[in-house]
Amino acid sequence: MTTSDSPSSLTPDVVAAITGKLDEVADRARVAAEASGRSGDDVRVLLATKTQPAEKIRVALEHGFTLIGENKVQEITGKAEALADLEPETHLIGPLQKNKVNHTLRHAHCIQSVDNFPLAEKINNRLDVLDETIDYLIQVNTSREDSKFGVAPEDAEELITATRELGRMRLRGLMTVGLPGSSPEEIRPSYSDLRELSEKLRGAGVMPAEATELSMGMSNDFELAIGEGATIVRVGSSIFGARDYT
Ligand SMILES: *Cc1c(COP(=O)(O)O)cnc(C)c1O
DSSP states (O other): OOGGGSOOSOOHHHHHHHHHHHHHHHHHHHHHHHHTTOOGGGOEEEEEOTTOOHHHHHHHHHTTOOEEEESOHHHHHHHHHHHGGGOOEEEEOSOOOGGGHHHHHHHOSEEEEEOSHHHHHHHHHHHHHHTOOEEEEEEBOOSSSOOSSSBOGGGHHHHHHHHTTOTTEEEEEEEOOOOTTOOHHHHHHHHHHHHHHHHHHHHTTSSOTTOOEEEOOOTTTHHHHHHTTOSEEEEOHHHHOSOOOO
16 A cells, blocks of 8 residues: 555545645745745745644645644654654754653754753753754744743843854754734844844854854745745645644
């Protein structure tokens, strides 16, 4: 039995809807990249797959997408086996508790949500035991709101300087979550601030020159984020539909 014969509860309509949306998002991302003078290859679409069942994610991976992001370690572990044959590149894009580090490192290729030193140290210590390395992004709170997540922009330099001492972690760039549900005029500064912070920190040698990733932009604003320099956009509901939290 081949994979395509394996039982799936997805109807052909549902599969066609997902692949149609995937093509549409990929097209829009490419057009936005080209409009800002970049190549479509400079921007990767990360599928934000929280609450989505593995069989829907499988459709996207079989359609040629390779990068998925989960918010919860439990969802990464829960779906990993079902998707293992497709070898997705898996990022953690949600908050990580220190007691979940071991499970995360088993399946994640990149942790986008590093925002404090004790967490980074815990990750690094575990990597020492495993004799492995991992990519990470520093999550910055650019929303100018009281968010629990992300280091304040003015504290990013200190955190990055400290985490760069951790030998098993490779800093790839910065990540931010913009203000939810606000207008382009309100959200754009979050993204331009992240780009400017990245340029400043790389220019000053605080971040390595190759740490160029800017993970920013979601379904409602990914083209705007690409216009501001995003290299990874995290798109969920505009591909898979509204999330079902029941
Ligand atoms: C859910 C989520 C996304 C995707 O949001 P959509 O609006 O569904 O595209 C992106 N980034 C993070 C951190 C998320 O939690």
